[in-house]
Amino acid sequence: KAGVTQTPRYLIKTRGQQVTLSCSPISGHRSVSWYQQTPGQGLQFLFEYFSETQRNKGNFPGRFSGRQFSNSRSEMNVSTLELGDSALYLCASRRGTESYEQYFGPGTRLTVT
Amino acid sequence: KQEVTQIPAALSVPEGENLVLNCSFTDSAIYNLQWFRQDPGKGLTSLLLIQSSQREQTSGRLNASLDKSSGRSTLYIAASQPGDSATYLCAVDDQGGSEKLVFGKGTKLTVNP
Numbered sequence: 366k367a368g369v370t371q372t373p374r375y376l377i378k379t380r381g382q383q384v385t386l387s388c389s390p391i392s393g394h395r396s397v398s399w400y401q402q403t404p405g406q407g408l409q410f411l412f413e414y415f416s417e418t419q420r421n422k423g424n425f426p427g428r429f430s431g432r433q434f435s436n437s438r439s440e441m442n443v444s445t446l447e448l449g450d451s452a453l454y455l456c457a458s459r460r461g462t463e464s465y466e467q468y469f470g471p472g473t474r475l476t477v478t
Numbered sequence: 479k480q481e482v483t484q485i486p487a488a489l490s491v492p493e494g495e496n497l498v499l500n501c502s503f504t505d506s507a508i509y510n511l512q513w514f515r516q517d518p519g520k521g522l523t524s525l526l527l528i529q530s531s532q533r534e535q536t537s538g539r540l541n542a543s544l545d546k547s548s549g550r551s552t553l554y555i556a557a558s559q560p561g562d563s564a565t566y567l568c569a570v571d572d573q574g575g576s577e578k579l580v581f582g583k584g585t586k587l588t589v590n591p
Contacts, residue, residue, distance in 0.1 A: 369521070371521075398578070400581075407581055407582070407583040407584070408567070408569075408579075408581035409581075410578045410579065410580075413578065421573075421578050423578070455521055455522065457522075465510055465512075465527055465529065465571070466512070466527055467524065467579070468524065469514075469522040469523070469524075470521050471520055471521040472520070472521050474519070
């Protein structure tokens with residue numbers, strides 16, 4: 366059974382640009398969550414989607430957005446990139462709202478110059 | 479606001495030693511607590527999940543305990559091996575939905591051959 370996949374794995378962008386990251390959950394999983402990991406702040410929750418609907422959102426500015434498609438794949442978008450957005454972006458999937466355990470992907474390493 | 483603290487931030491031990499990693503959280507009203515492992519540049523691997531009604535969980539050489547009243551959890555690793563070298567993260571779910579985990583900043587473990 367394939368795990369959570371994230372593309373691209375590495376990305377370099379310039380300040381002011383926008384970026385889209387993709388996450389494909391484990392087959393059969395309908396919930397996808399996104400996290401940002403930085404050395405200073407650690408892992409912080411961005412948002413979660415279930416059945417194409419955003420269920421919960423963390424304390425991030427509106428430049429961070431996401432969506433989920435009918436096949437449960439999810440994308441997150443960051444507009445007007447800032448240097449501080451450089452981070453490892455992780456997504457996690459779980460079967461449904463009744464499932465406790467989350468399965469994480471390998472992450473996308475975003476560097477903003 | 480829930481805060482999760484992990485002490486120590488880094489730990490170096492000789493192979494074969496038994497060790498304990500600590501995690502504390504400020505709000506004891508949690509639904510579950512998870513321990514994860516993260517290898518450098520990689521995503522997170524779930525190790526153990528303890529639901530609020532449980533006191534401990536075991537998997538192989540790993541044992542995790544939970545004391546909600548004191549806001550503490552410990553991860554016990556028996557007979558440590560060099561392959562155990564990684565960063566260990568604990569995360570709590572205090573909203574019941576499990577999509578929004580609050581993470582500690584981790585303990586970086588090095589097991590020396």
